[in-house]
Amino acid sequence: MLSVLFSGLRARWVTLAGSFLALALGVGTVAATGLALAATFDAPHRGPQRFAAAPVVVRGADRLEVPTPVGVRTRKLTSPRPVPPAVVTALARLGPTVEDRTFPVSVTAAARLDADGTGPVGRPGPVPDGTGRLDDSRPVPDGTGPVDHPRPVADGTGPVGHPWPVAAATPYRLTAGRAPAAPGEVVVTAGPGSGVRPGDRITVTTPRFTGPRTVVGTVRPAGFETAVFFTASEAARISPAVDAVVVHAPAAAVRTAVAAADRAAPATPDVTAPEATTAPLAVLTGDDRRRADPDPDRDAEALVSVNALLGTAAGITAFVSLLVVASTFSYAVAQRRREIGLLRTAGATPGQVRRTVYAEALLVGVLASAAGVRLGMSGAPRLAALMRDEGIAPGWFAIGERNWPLHTAFWTGLAVALLGSVLAARRAGKVAPVEALRESDVDSGTMPLSRVVLGAAVLLAGIALPLLALVRDPADLLARKTYVTQPMVLITGFALFAPVLVRPVTRLLLWLPSRLPTAVPLLTRENACAALRRTAAVAAPVLVTTAMAASLLGTTATLAGARAAEADRRSAADFVAVAGGGAVPAAFVDRARAVPGAVVSASRSTSLSVLEEGTALITSEARGVDPADAAAVSSLPLVAGDLADLDDGSVIVNEEWATHRMGARVTVWLGDGRRTTLRIAGVMRTGTGGNGVYVTPRNAGGARIDRVEVKVRAGADRSAVAARLAAAGEATGTTVTARSEALADEGRSSGRNTRVGLLMILLIALVHTGIALAAVQVMATAGRVRDLAVLRLAGATRAQVLRAVAAEALAVVAVGAVLGGAVAGLNLLGVRAALGRLGADAGIVVPWGTLGLVVAVNALVAVVAAVLPAALALRVRPAEHVGAGA
Structure with a gap:
């Protein structure tokens, strides 16, 4: 039979080439996506950045820890808690300390001062963003002189403000100028060739004010943030809360002082007050100091979507390969009916015929899988580059040195070849000797009983599973894992x-x-x-x-x-205002409220966590709103209750919550980790998952205003309101757009x-x-x-x-x-x-x-x-x- 096999292979190389190409490409794709997938399992290790030169860092609690019968459940707080003043005082007794404050800012260039700093000269210099990107989008008054062409900072996360003394902990080093010594002076990050130099005049917007500042020094960008440094006293006025403390003292002494301050904290006299259930203050040394970096988990989180995407691509590729290879092998056998009939006439048994088909599949599988592995090794770096270029993967993403994806792809390809030949081999074994006498290839259109049963079962599953989900949990059909895999079942059945x-x-x-x-x-x-x-x-x-x-x-x-x-449908607003720095300045909110004919609703982004079934800590996105204002500009999809009934002791939830009965009381953890019990004052439809949770500003965990919606009153002049809002936005560095445009963006x-x-x-x-x-x-x-x-x-x-x-x-x-x-x-x-x-x-x-x-x-x-x-x-x-x- 071996001589027959190899003679057949030489005679039918065109037929086998189709199976070879289909399988090789499938294995190559699986190998490439597997190599890329393996690269997502480990984010690159980064040492401390923000406090790389600090011996000990004490920072406020940034995690929620809830004990359950099956262990402690942990979630990140959307509003980390500050370091208590008592702890700051206790740490100051141990040695030199530096208080760190971090707050959002936005910056636009105004004018460049002359050498003695007495007046503007020429066009304004560019404002640094850490990358050198500039934008001449719209004029903004500098508050002191004529309007010129501003250059807003364009950074992926938005610039932040810090007190200058904490710059030494990074460490930042002055590349020009000097440190800020008086209110109104700042130091900014500026890369080589940015054109920024001491004497530049900029307009700075913070949550507390919008006004001109003079650049007195520059530092090189650190790579993980775009920073604007103020004097310590001015930073304390802008953001009174202390986010972290750099301590120059032995770590053991710092831990002892923090623990003692915690024990000495006065008990809450009001037993009905919200209870804090957060992790203790973090005392960070060594590599643990990276926990105080901006978004320390950003690398791992950036790979989550990449991991899901590549896993989906590998699964779809394996499915397509199996389906195409099976179809190709089946057709190849159908083309050989006369040849197989001759073998049967010559005395070949059905088992020998089947073994011949399996042997061909094995040979094609080995050769095609080997070629596919080589193709995947060449394609993986190109796939990674494509994902970086399209912004799907972070810029540092690269293929590693792991070999297990190649082994997996090879053996998967071989298994696909053998599985794809099963039905073809069964059909080949049933070919009768009389087939050698056939003069035409006319198919009857009938199928073997086994294929009918299998196809009916697959089609039934493809139709019944969605129907069952519709009855039990319709939201499951909207999950990506469902709408990606569901078509595969029906495709197989068809x-x-x-x-x-x-x-x-x-x-x-x-x-x-x-x-x-x-x-x-x-x-x-x-x-x-x-x-x-x-x-x-x-x-x-x-x-x-x-x-x-x-x-x-x-x-x-x-x-x-x-x-x-x-x-x-949720919003009845006409205009939406957001800020590039992550917080809308209070000055804009005040100006917007003063616009005749405008109804203003300012809201905050926060979160609410609830313990379901005693073990699952579920966190929902929430917004902190003023009920009266929000009711005037919103149209929530409520199935029960009223937004106007929301107060500091209640919450509006959606039907996804395990408890969503009107009037029921639920124990929740707020965005800053406080635990409290709220009454359900309204219930929204589940919808597509965007109908979150609504609380009052008191329960928003101290979150800043990040969205302002404005509705024009009936009878008011819309164009006049739009013009006043645009002027308020220009004066405070806030972007104002029409609702439709904001939703589209x-x-x-x-x-x-x-x-x-x-x-x-x-x-x-x-x-x-x-x-x-x-x-x-x-x-x-x-x-x-x-x-x-x-x-x-x-x-x-x-x-x-x-x-x-x-x-x-x-x-x-x-x-x-x-x-x-x-x-x-x-x-x-x-x-x-x-x-x-x-x-x-x-x-x-x-x-x-x-x-x-x-x-x-x-x-x-x-x-x-x-x-x-x-x-x-x-x-x-x-x-x-x-x-x-x-």
Whole structure:
């Protein structure tokens, strides 16, 4: 049998090349995504940055710790607690201390002073942002002179303010000028070539004031923040709370002093007052000082979405590979029915035939997997670079040295090859010797009972699981893990039933064209319906890409539309104001409230945590609002209660909460870690998950105002209100936009990474299935050379035969697109039903542009891969092909 095997391999290398290419590309993709996935498991270790030169750092509690029967549950506080004054005093007795305060600022350039600092000279100098990026977006008054062209700071996280004495802990070093010595003087970070120098005049906006400041010195950017340094006294006026204390004393003595100060803290006389349940003050030394850096977990958190994306890409690739390879092997066996019949006539047993198919699959699997691993090693760095360029992965992301993804990809490819050959081997073992006498390849369209049972089970699961989720938890259908995997189940079910579905779909699509006075449509229909396995094998890649593109992009677009509509309905405001520094200045809020005809609602972003079932600590995003103001500019999707009834002892929750009964009391932890019990004064619909929680400012954990919504009163002059708000924004460094524009910006920023990631996954799948489609078409054309020769002998010209081949390729692509569209339609209907159950009514969004592009690419590949081999085959005299076939 080995000699027969190798002789068959030499004779059928074109057929096996299709399986080889499909599997090699799949393994290569799995290897590349696996290597990238392995690189996400460990973020790069960074030593202390913010306090790298500080011996000991004491900082306020920034974690919530809640004991449960199964251990302590921990969450980050949205509003870390400051260091108590008593502790600051106790630490000062141990040795020299420096108090650190961190607060948001925004900066615009005003004018440059001359050498003696008495007046403006020329155009203003650029304001540093740590990266050298500048923007001439709009004029802002400097408060002291003429309006010039400002240059707002453009930093990813926004600049922050600090007292100058703490700069030595980083350590920052002056590159020009001197330290600030009086109110009104600042030191800024400025990179090489930024053009900033002492004497520049800038306008600084902080939560307490907006006004001019003079740059008296510059320091090099530290890389992790853009800082503006004030004098210690001015920083204390801007932000009285102490965020951290640098202590020059032995760590043991510091810990003792902190513990003693905690024990000496007076007990709360009012037992009904909120109780603090936070981690103790942190005494940080050595490498632990990195916990005091800005967002110390940013590297690990930046990889969470990358990890999920690459895991999804690897899963989809493995699925596509298995489906395409199985279809390719099945068609390869169908092409060999006469050959296998001859083997059976020569005495080969069904077991020997099956072992031959397995041996071919093993050989192809080993060679293709090895080639795929090499391809993945070359593609992984390019994949990482693409993700960095698109902003999906952080700039430092790179492929590591781990080899286990390569082993995983190799053995996965081999397993896919063997699994994909199982059904083909079973079918090959059932070929009877009489098949050697067949003169035509006409498929009956019937399927074995095992395939019918398997296909019915998969289709039933693909339909029943969403229906069950609709009844039990509709929100589960909106989760990414669900809407990514759900199409795979239906695709598998439709692929299993393809031999039954192909014929009626083909006849339906070609019903009208076949009645035209030309023979090509009729010939196309009959050829496609006669060779069902060939049609199904070619349609399978189209089915996969069409279904995945329409399902994934359609679902994300539908959810984005539902979220946008939901956000639009929640707000009745006409204008929205935000600040680049993370907090809207109080000066802007005051000016906005003074605008005639304006109703102003200022809100704060915070969080609320609740312990569900005694073990799960669930944290929800929340907003702190003034009930009366918010009720005037908001239209919350309440199913019970009223926003105006919200007070300091109550909360408005949504139906996702385990306890959401009106009047019920819930124990919660606020954004600063305080524990309190609040009464439920209102319940909102679950919606798409954006309907968070609402509390009063007293329960917002000390969060600063970060959003201001303004509604124009009935009868007021909208244009006048807009002009006054714009002037207030210019004077305080606050951005004011129309509500529709603000919602659009938020929607684009929040969903960008998901959209780009899904497009990347679909591009990988499209390339994979495109190559597989081309390979299957080449196999199919190579197997029907005799049929093409018969057409030539029947009187068809070479051009007519090629047109018939192209028409059949287009028809088969259309069949695959229709089946893929049916899969996507079922998935999108499930998403629409889930949104309806959650009260987030929205229409289905079909990505027609992307879908059309996917189908067009498949059509182009299918036509080229079918016509070129056919054209080469037709160069030989038809009689020679017919004679060879006989």
